[in-house]
Amino acid sequence: MDIELSADDLKFREEVREFLDSHAHKPGDDYAKWRLDWFQAAREKGGWDVPKWPQKFGGPGWSPTQHYIWEQETARANLPWDLPFGVGMVAPIIMSYGNEEQQERFLPDIRARTVNWCQGYSEPGAGSDLASLKTKAELSDDGKHYVVNGSKIWTTMAHIADWIFCLTRTDASGKKQEGITFLLFPMKQDGIEVKPIITLGGSHTVNTVHFTDVKVPVENRIGEEGKGWTYAKGLLAHERTGLAGVSRSLVALEKLKHQATTVKRGNGTLLEDPSFRSKLARLEVDLQALEFTELRSLARAASGQQPGPESSILKLKGTEIQQRIAHLTMEAAGPHMAPWGGVEAGPKFARGGTQSYLGSRAYTIYGGASEVQKDIIAKNVLGIRTQGGSN
Amino acid sequence: MNFDLTEEQQLLEDSVARFVADKYPLEARRKLAEGERGYAEEQWQAFAELGWLAVPFSEEDGGIGGGPVEAMVVMEQFGRGLVLEPYLPTVILGGGVLRRTLTGERRGELLGRLIEGRLQLAFAHGEEQARWDLNDVVSSAREDGDGWVINGHKTVVYNGGNADLLIVSARTSGGQMDTDGLSLFLVDPKTDGVKVRGYPTVDGLRAAEVTLKDVRVDGSDLLGAAGEAWPVIEAVADDAVLALCAEALGGLDIMVKDTVQYTQERQQFGHPMSDFQTVQHRLVEMFMEYEQCKSLVYRATMEYAQNGHEAARTLSACKHLIGTAGKFIGETAVQLHGGMGVTEELRLGHFFKRQLVIESQFGNADFHLEKFAA
Numbered sequence: 001m002d003i004e005l006s007a008d009d010l011k012f013r014e015e016v017r018e019f020l021d022s023h024a025h026k027p028g029d030d031y032a033k034w035r036l037d038w039f040q041a042a043r044e045k046g047g048w049d050v051p052k053w054p055q056k057f058g059g060p061g062w063s064p065t066q067h068y069i070w071e072q073e074t075a076r077a078n079l080p081w082d083l084p085f086g087v088g089m090v091a092p093i094i095m096s097y098g099n100e101e102q103q104e105r106f107l108p109d110i111r112a113r114t115v116n117w118c119q120g121y122s123e124p125g126a127g128s129d130l131a132s133l134k135t136k137a138e139l140s141d142d143g144k145h146y147v148v149n150g151s152k153i154w155t156t157m158a159h160i161a162d163w164i165f166c167l168t169r170t171d172a173s174g175k176k177q178e179g180i181t182f183l184l185f186p187m188k189q190d191g192i193e194v195k196p197i198i199t200l201g202g203s204h205t206v207n208t209v210h211f212t213d214v215k216v217p218v219e220n221r222i223g224e225e226g227k228g229w230t231y232a233k234g235l236l237a238h239e240r241t242g243l244a245g246v247s248r249s250l251v252a253l254e255k256l257k258h259q260a261t262t263v264k265r266g267n268g269t270l271l272e273d274p275s276f277r278s279k280l281a282r283l284e285v286d287l288q289a290l291e292f293t294e295l296r297s298l299a300r301a302a303s304g305q306q307p308g309p310e311s312s313i314l315k316l317k318g319t320e321i322q323q324r325i326a327h328l329t330m331e332a333a334g335p336h337m338a339p340w341g342g343v344e345a346g347p348k349f350a351r352g353g354t355q356s357y358l359g360s361r362a363y364t365i366y367g368g369a370s371e372v373q374k375d376i377i378a379k380n381v382l383g384i385r386t387q388g389g390s391n
Numbered sequence: 392m393n394f395d396l397t398e399e400q401q402l403l404e405d406s407v408a409r410f411v412a413d414k415y416p417l418e419a420r421r422k423l424a425e426g427e428r429g430y431a432e433e434q435w436q437a438f439a440e441l442g443w444l445a446v447p448f449s450e451e452d453g454g455i456g457g458g459p460v461e462a463m464v465v466m467e468q469f470g471r472g473l474v475l476e477p478y479l480p481t482v483i484l485g486g487g488v489l490r491r492t493l494t495g496e497r498r499g500e501l502l503g504r505l506i507e508g509r510l511q512l513a514f515a516h517g518e519e520q521a522r523w524d525l526n527d528v529v530s531s532a533r534e535d536g537d538g539w540v541i542n543g544h545k546t547v548v549y550n551g552g553n554a555d556l557l558i559v560s561a562r563t564s565g566g567q568m569d570t571d572g573l574s575l576f577l578v579d580p581k582t583d584g585v586k587v588r589g590y591p592t593v594d595g596l597r598a599a600e601v602t603l604k605d606v607r608v609d610g611s612d613l614l615g616a617a618g619e620a621w622p623v624i625e626a627v628a629d630d631a632v633l634a635l636c637a638e639a640l641g642g643l644d645i646m647v648k649d650t651v652q653y654t655q656e657r658q659q660f661g662h663p664m665s666d667f668q669t670v671q672h673r674l675v676e677m678f679m680e681y682e683q684c685k686s687l688v689y690r691a692t693m694e695y696a697q698n699g700h701e702a703a704r705t706l707s708a709c710k711h712l713i714g715t716a717g718k719f720i721g722e723t724a725v726q727l728h729g730g731m732g733v734t735e736e737l738r739l740g741h742f743f744k745r746q747l748v749i750e751s752q753f754g755n756a757d758f759h760l761e762k763f764a765a
Contacts, residue, residue, distance in 0.1 A: 127729050129659035154730050198735040200744065206730075264520045267568075275757040327718075330747070334522045335547045337751045338592040345546060345590070345600050346519055354593050354747065361725050362733045369729060371669060 003295075005065070013069045019045060020077040035080035039113055050087055050111055057095055057107065064298040075247035083157055085117040086110040090165040093182070097223040097231045106184070118187070120152040120166030120209065121232070127154075128372045130167075131176045131229060135211065137168035137183060139218075139225075146170075146183060146221070148214040154366065158194045158207040161187045167228050182228035185216045199362070201355040202341070244318030246291045252325045253283060259349045260332055270332055283324055290317050309381045316373050319363040326360035329353045394689060396464065403457075404464045406441055410434075411472030417738045423475050424595035428553050430475040439508030444482055447630075448490055452502045459696040462630065463637040463688065470641025473738075473745055475595060477511065480550035483634050485512025487627035488558050488575060492614035501556075513554035515545035515578075515601045516624065523754040525628055526570045526621070530603065532561035539563075539613060541576060541606045549752075551599025552589025554580060559603065560624060563617050570621040575614040582606055594748040595741070625700060631753050632706045633688075633695055639713045639749045640681075640688050642742045643720050647677045649739050650724040657729075664727070673723055680716040687712050707759040714756030717746040 005013070023041055025034050042048035046060050051070055053059030062070070091110050094102055109115040126133040135150025148168055158164070164187050171179030187194070191214040196204045223231055257280065263270035270276050297311040330337045330353045336346025337354045344351070364370040378384045396404060414434060423431055438444050446461050448454020455461075462483065469478060486505055489512075493501060504510035521527035530543020541561050551557065557578045565572025580587050584606040589599040615623060651674055654664040664670050691709035694702035721743040725732035728739055735741075750756065 122730070125658070127659065129661075132659075132661075200733050200735060200740045202735075263522070265522060266524065270522075273757075275761065331755065331757075333751075334755070335517055335751050336519075338547055338594070338596075338598060338748050340591045340593045343590040345598075357747075358733070358744070361722065362730070364726060365729050365733065370726070371667075374669075 005069075009065050009069060012066055013073065016070060016073045019048070020073060025078055025080075036113065038080045043111075050091075052088070053091065054095065057091075057103075058111065064302040068295070068298055071247045075251045082113065083116060085119050085157070085161075085165075086113070086115065089119060090117050090184070093165070093222060093231050093234065096234060097182075097227075101219075102184075102222065115162045116157065116160055118155050118158045118161035118164050118209075120155060120164045122152065122154045124151060124153050124208075128369045130232075131180070133167055133169060133180065134172075135166070135168050137170050137181055137216070139170070140215075143218065145218060146181075146216045148183070148185075148211045148216055150211055152209040152211075153206075154197070155194075155207045155209045156205055158187065158209050159196065159204070163187060164209070165222075167232060170225050177229045179226050180228040180232075181225050182222040182231050183216050184220045184222065185214065189214065191215075200358040203355070203359075244290055244294050244314040245322055246287065246294050246318065249287055249318070249321050249325060250291070252322075252329075253280070253287060255349075256280070256325060256329050256332065259329070259347070262347060262349075263332055263334065276328075276332070279324075279328055283321065283328065286317070286321055290314075290321060293317070312373075312377045312381050315367075316364075316370055316377075319370070322363055323357075323360045326353075326357040330357040396460070400460060400464055403443075403446075403461060404468060407443065407465055407468035408471070410437070410441075411468055411474065415472030415474060417741065420473060420475065420595070420741075424591070429591070429595070429597040430477065430553075435476050436508050438476060438478070439506065443478075444508055445506045447482065447486060448502060448506060452490060452498070453506050454502075459630075459633055459692045462634055463692045466634045466637035467641040467688075470638035470745075471645055473595070473642070473741055477513075477550035477553065477597075479631060479634055479638075480514060480554070481505065481510070481512045483630050484514035484627050485554075485556075485558055487630050488514065488614060488623055491623050491626060492575065497611070510556065511550060511554045513548050513550040513557050513599070513601075514627065515548045515551065515557045516560045517546050517548070518544065519546045523758050524568070525624055526568055526573070528560055528562050528573055529567055530559070530561040532563050532574060532576060534563075534617075535607065537610045539576060539608050539610070541578070541603045541608065543603050545601040545603075547592075547598045548601050549592075549596060549598045551580075551587055551601050552597055554587075556580075557585075557587075557601060558614070559601070560620060565618070572618045573620040573624060574617050575620045575623060576608050577612040577614060578603070578606060578608055582608070592748060594745040596748070622700075625703075628753055629695065629700060629703060629706055632710050632759075633691060635749050635752055636684075636688050636691065636706075636709045636713045639717055639746060640684055642745055642749075643681050643684060643713075643717060646720050646724045646739060646742050646746075647674075647681050649737075649742075650674060650677065650727050653728055653731075670727060673727065677720045677723055680720055684709075684713055684716050704763055707754075707763040710754060711756045711759040711763060714750045714759070717750060718756075721746045 023038050039049045047053065047058050048060055050059050051062060051067065055061035087110055091107060094106050121130060123133045123135060135148065135152065137146040137148045139146055164185060166183050168181050168183055169179055170181040191212045193210040195208045197206045197208060198204055199206060257271060260271040260276065261269045265273045293310050294314060297307060297314065300308050333346060333350035333353050336350035339345040342351050442455055443465060445454040446457040446465060450456050489501055501510060518528060518530065530545065532539045532541045541559060543561055545559065557580055559576045559578045561574055561576060562572055563574040578585060584604040586602045587599050589597055592598050654670050654674065657664045687709045691702065691705045694705045724739055725743055728737065731737050732739055
């Protein structure tokens, strides 16, 4: 057992720090220009703009340890905004299951961050039970295009997206996991209606999307008809590192500790308040453990082994910890958690804290609710066989 | 031992429940919250006509002589509708101070206006550094001729922007944390030097930051004796804790029942969600927490009715349990509603937000557990 970083890893960490420092956004920089320049500069470092892409497609080919160092260092930095749907989600599917023509057509714009994507998975009747989705795609008589009808829900950023990757039903006769087809199509066209859903934080990020006779050329189908479920599941397996958000949580916890020193409590500060202090400490204990759960998982991946049972708990524990940090931050604001909409009242960190907490409630719902994750662990990791349930 | 309401109390509960069912569907509430005052003036008038504004005042004052049980009955029903009208700031807190301090003609005049629905009040007591310590006050008032000059900043003052009169606490002697030396003043927000900056809160209510710079008030605006306001402040805070717990209880019941219903309707994996045992057990846990809260709200109300401030420890127990159970029930309800739980579309989310804010008023779960254990 050895937890020391190698000399090469330490050198890499220095290089990352230097890059992040020298490309940080400076006051006065035009944001949009800085953003694209940043990705360009990262690209010139040898694929740092797409850390998780395989080398074949321009990725940096980092070791798991290097990925971990990148997560740690970038958690502290102010990176340009980047939606996960393009580079992180649809691109790996196009790389694994798309044909060469599709790869040439879609990947460059995705990598340049010039085209925004959204994900058409959940439906009003298909949430945790995603495979029961009903959005219908019918092949035209001449076999040249699909006609898509149906509705998606919780579609993040659909209102600014240029393209959608969408799970559709092409066959309803067999098992529900069969007959699902993976289609790509532009969002700005007749027959697509996007309606906002306002979430508890008061913001508009998710939408419902309705399709009425939307024509999608067959060239936009990824892989084979009816195999979409396999491809989508492949994506879920793609993301391994960073799943638990350990680095970001460590940074958030540090910030919270500092904030707690600015809140007066009796004759001391909130950080000295025994019950607050013990909740913070408990969070830190859990994070220390989770950091090593992630490292165990990484070490295994580094030696080319299949992910071990420990990796299955990363999302569950990670999101739970993120929610607890958000809650404690709101609690630290005391009576000032109530003023709404950026109102100046009480400590500065109180502004937006309640909104973050409300937003954090969705962490254990989207991308596979925690209940479903537990079902999957029970089945795949503990090897429990049942008659009912979701698996 | 008897947990039944009297006939009068039952009538009161029924009438508030009817009002809530009638006037507080989610859409109606949303419109009110977005309006200029954040509540309906005509509904406040209806409160006056129905006698709800008279509840805690004695019959000599034109009230109905209700106590903690009546306050609990009203607030629990308000909690079931997320009622926006400022009953807590005006009747319980403001009215609570006035009925404990005013004398003579002014008592008759102001309590009369309050009961008739022509007076809005706000209790401007909390300060930024105080968090929930009621005795931590740095705002000050010094005697000046036959009046007083007040300086200070009061934070998250509910109903502050709509109040015709503010009740401001200030230190007339003693150190920052002393219980002695606190005084209460009636301040017209239109007085020179008073600045009221109103804003909405997370739960759709209204609050304000109130700053007072060399604000001059008359000697007759001092409520009670100078330096001796502590027992009054403690008493209205006790009233408020109980009122908030009762309000929370009403909301918790709705959240539990909505979740029981939703999980029976929502189909996933070819079953209603409530078929899954993990869901059933969590529904039962929510229900158990709710029943425990109900018991402690009853206990606190009855002990407070009997023993007044001596029941403070039970009030703290109650606020603690409401805080922890509220978090558990709220978060579990949202989780079991899935995506729908985190939208503005279902009433659940609005109830959840009110629970969070109740936890931030007059001391959170930790604060009251500490008081309980002390």
